[in-house]
Amino acid sequence: MSDTTHFPEPEILTREDTDLGRWTVEGCAPKRGLPHTIIVDRKMVTPVDDSDMSRVIRAHEMMHAKASPGAEFQDWIDRGIASEDALRAVEEMRVNLLCQKAGFDMKGSLSDDGETADGERGVALRDWRGCVLMAITCSGTASHKKFLTGVRRHDRFWGKCLLDISKRAQKFMERAYRNGGLADTSVDNNSGMAPRGFAHTERIAEWIDRIAETPPPEPEPEVEEVVDEDAADDGTPGTATGTATTEDEGEGEGEDGTSVRSHSNIGVGKAREGFGERLKKITPDRKEYGVPCWGELEIESLPLVTLVPGTVGKKRIPAQTGRNPRRLHRILTDPEMRIFDRTIKGMGGVLVLDASGSMDFTHREIRDILEAAPGVTVLAYSDRGEGPNAWILADKGRMVGDLPDMSSGNGVDLPAVEWGVAHKQRPGSPVIWVSDGGVCGPHQGFSSALALQCIRYCIKNNVIVVPHLDDALKQLKRMRGGQKGRTTWPRQLCYVYQDTHGSKIADDYPGSDMEHYHYY
Amino acid sequence: MNEGKIPDCWQRVADVIENGIDRVILFGPPGTGKTFAGLTTGDVEAGAFRLVCTEDMTNADVTGSFMLEGGNFKWVAGSALKAWEGDGIKGGRLVVDEIDKAGGDVFATLLAMLDTPESASWENPQSGRVHKPKTGFTAVMTTNVEEMRELPPALTDRFPVRIRIDQPHPDALQILSRDLRPIAARMADAGERRISLRQFMSFDSLRKGLDVERAADIVFGDRAESILDAIKVDSVA
Numbered sequence: 001m002s003d004t005t006h007f008p009e010p011e012i013l014t015r016e017d018t019d020l021g022r023w024t025v026e027g028c029a030p031k032r033g034l035p036h037t038i039i040v041d042r043k044m045v046t047p048v049d050d051s052d053m054s055r056v057i058r059a060h061e062m063m064h065a066k067a068s069p070g071a072e073f074q075d076w077i078d079r080g081i082a083s084e085d086a087l088r089a090v091e092e093m094r095v096n097l098l099c100q101k102a103g104f105d106m107k108g109s110l111s112d113d114g115e116t117a118d119g120e121r122g123v124a125l126r127d128w129r130g131c132v133l134m135a136i137t138c139s140g141t142a143s144h145k146k147f148l149t150g151v152r153r154h155d156r157f158w159g160k161c162l163l164d165i166s167k168r169a170q171k172f173m174e175r176a177y178r179n180g181g182l183a184d185t186s187v188d189n190n191s192g193m194a195p196r197g198f199a200h201t202e203r204i205a206e207w208i209d210r211i212a213e214t215p216p217p218e219p220e221p222e223v224e225e226v227v228d229e230d231a232a233d234d235g236t237p238g239t240a241t242g243t244a245t246t247e248d249e250g251e252g253e254g255e256d257g258t259s260v261r262s263h264s265n266i267g268v269g270k271a272r273e274g275f276g277e278r279l280k281k282i283t284p285d286r287k288e289y290g291v292p293c294w295g296e297l298e299i300e301s302l303p304l305v306t307l308v309p310g311t312v313g314k315k316r317i318p319a320q321t322g323r324n325p326r327r328l329h330r331i332l333t334d335p336e337m338r339i340f341d342r343t344i345k346g347m348g349g350v351l352v353l354d355a356s357g358s359m360d361f362t363h364r365e366i367r368d369i370l371e372a373a374p375g376v377t378v379l380a381y382s383d384r385g386e387g388p389n390a391w392i393l394a395d396k397g398r399m400v401g402d403l404p405d406m407s408s409g410n411g412v413d414l415p416a417v418e419w420g421v422a423h424k425q426r427p428g429s430p431v432i433w434v435s436d437g438g439v440c441g442p443h444q445g446f447s448s449a450l451a452l453q454c455i456r457y458c459i460k461n462n463v464i465v466v467p468h469l470d471d472a473l474k475q476l477k478r479m480r481g482g483q484k485g486r487t488t489w490p491r492q493l494c495y496v497y498q499d500t501h502g503s504k505i506a507d508d509y510p511g512s513d514m515e516h517y518h519y520y
Numbered sequence: 521m522n523e524g525k526i527p528d529c530w531q532r533v534a535d536v537i538e539n540g541i542d543r544v545i546l547f548g549p550p551g552t553g554k555t556f557a558g559l560t561t562g563d564v565e566a567g568a569f570r571l572v573c574t575e576d577m578t579n580a581d582v583t584g585s586f587m588l589e590g591g592n593f594k595w596v597a598g599s600a601l602k603a604w605e606g607d608g609i610k611g612g613r614l615v616v617d618e619i620d621k622a623g624g625d626v627f628a629t630l631l632a633m634l635d636t637p638e639s640a641s642w643e644n645p646q647s648g649r650v651h652k653p654k655t656g657f658t659a660v661m662t663t664n665v666e667e668m669r670e671l672p673p674a675l676t677d678r679f680p681v682r683i684r685i686d687q688p689h690p691d692a693l694q695i696l697s698r699d700l701r702p703i704a705a706r707m708a709d710a711g712e713r714r715i716s717l718r719q720f721m722s723f724d725s726l727r728k729g730l731d732v733e734r735a736a737d738i739v740f741g742d743r744a745e746s747i748l749d750a751i752k753v754d755s756v757a
Contacts, residue, residue: 011707013754014702022709055745101756181757
């Protein structure tokens with residue numbers, strides 16, 4: 001190695017989403033955590049020595065400057081489709097793959113030899129999420145094999161699973177590269193997000209989030225047996241893949257290349273086998289083009305001219321105590337002899353109504369809703385391309401005279417449901433979302449990522465989801481009768497969930513098909 | 521003239537000169553074609569005359585001097601005087617390079633000659649004739665100074681329009697191979713890591729006959745590896 005220094009030349013790089021200019025470049029040691037690139041400030045810190053590893057680190061940082069989001073990174077996080085740490089991990093993988101494609105030897109040179117200890121530590125702490133993210137982060141580099149070696153020393157099953165996950169992530173990324181646009185730095189016209197190539201990162205990060213949230217079964221009790229590693233590697237039960245052999249397989253080796261026949265807690269039990277199978281069924285969004293996004297909710301307040309009979313959010317119910325016995329007849333008919341009145345306030349509630357072309361409802365049905373639930377707020381939404389995309393059809397016991405012209409696209413499903421949750425009359429008020437599940441952003445087709453975002457939000461916020469207005473009416477009547485509301489997931493959402501998770505939504509969230517609130 | 525959109529700085533130059541502004545300062549990094557633009561942009565039918573300022577130059581370069589020719593001294597006009605006269609009917613263009621490097625005497629003379637047409641005049645010591653700039657005389661001044669505050673106020677006052685040139689002239693880039701044009705354009709304004717257009721021209725020429733790494737090594741020296749790596753990174757799709 002010579003004493004020559006090599007400072008990177010980020011000024012040479014081009015981007016379509018931002019104007020680059022002069023950079024500040026500083027040197028550092030080739031150790032993990034030190035090299036970094038701040039695109040917004042145009043600052044790059046990289047090792048500048050003549051070693052092979054420093055060269056690929058420089059290439060890695062240069063690729064960040066070329067293809068990663070700068071100030072827009074927070075916007076990607078705020079979209080809520082994937083978590084920040086998953087986005088960062090997958091972005092590392094994308095950058096490493098692009099470097100490899102540009103001709104840099106990432107698989108041979110990029111490692112700082114600390115990864116084996118990281119792998120051991122992750123398993124020892126049973127940090128599944130951390131291990132998944134680390135496996136993705138170093139996927140496609142020399143670090144990957146060392147990390148998996150560390151993992152396998154304590155849990156070969158985890159090693160198998162992580163190898164499978166990394167391979168699949170690489171495969172998805174490779175496919176995106178082959179299709180073009182993995183390093184695209186242009187601005188997406190529809191969503192305004194940039195760089196467009198980062199959409200691939202987001203798509204895979206959303207998948208990684210789901211995998212990382214799926215906890216693996218606990219290891220079986222340790223058995224004092226030595227396992228033939230060759231046999232364990234070639235697809236025995238409990239493996240996640242059992243497919244092609246790569247340089248990452250055949251692990252369990254020490255860093256000096258000697259075989260480690262360490263203690264084994266290899267789980268080949270049914271629970272672990274099932275987990276491996278399940279991981280395979282968790283898949284990313286199939287839509288590989290464009291940046292799925294929601295439109296901005298623009299609500300039009302229409303004149304609410306029709307008064308619907310019934311007390312707004314207020315109701316008298318029989319009681320055993322009181323001052324004025326208004327219900328004397330109950331002495332004979334009611335075993336509990338509730339002859340007094342008690343005034344209670346209705347919980348109100350918000351009904352968010354998908355008014356896109358695939359749905360259909362009438363003025364009469366809205367009126368029925370109001371009669372069933374006085375005080376409920378009804379918000380209908382449908383994106384027409386321009387102008388308002390949501391209308392308050394009923395509020396505080398009044399409703400519109402004529403329904404506005406709707407029946408276009410969806411566009412704002414999640415923002416409308418979020419509006420509903422934010423405008424609950426009181427914390428316990430129910431929110432009902434009536435939708436067939438065909439959610440999409442403005443001028444976009446159906447998006448699994450957006451659908452999953454809706455599912456997650458509804459589960460988290462106890463939103464009752466029903467596919468038809470009739471079902472909403474039933475639920476309101478149930479709740480009025482003192483029963484709990486129930487979600488009936490629309491078929492399309494069920495399909496998306498099963499397609500991407502490999503399991504049924506009702507199985508994963510037993511409470512979600514699904515009791516919610518009493519109306520009173 | 522060139523492919524694609526004209527860089528904003530060059531569009532400004534064209535707009536200013538073609539719309540009758542007769543005093544312009546072009547400043548910015550070297551090797552971007554400021555002088556070339558001064559000599560060729562706009563109406564230069566009456567002639568464009570270049571004056572390169574150095575610390576050792578004298579007023580003879582600006583106004584003129586007696587030169588020995590065939591045993592007699594003959595008056596030879598300097599660049600500024602030639603530009604004043606132009607083609608005899610219309611004033612020409614004076615392009616003053618590196619004005620910040622001119623010495624005190626020359627600077628004072630230039631101030632006088634670049635003054636407004638009403639104030640500018642110079643008397644020939646031989647003939648006693650008083651010269652004034654002919655109508656249509658224009659002046660373009662170029663400098664690598666980045667901050668206009670570094671130039672004397674008396675000078676900047678005479679040049680109300682100043683344009684920073686941060687990219688090579690589009691015509692000059694046409695000489696390069698297509699893949700190097702955008703890189704050369706960006707590296708012209710890369711501060712300490714600036715790479716001149718001429719270096720890229722040499723590299724482009726050398727790589728046609730030599731291995732790319734060898735050509736880069738010859739032209740860029742220690743920076744060759746980093747520059748080639750950056751080009752590789754930038755080319756990924």
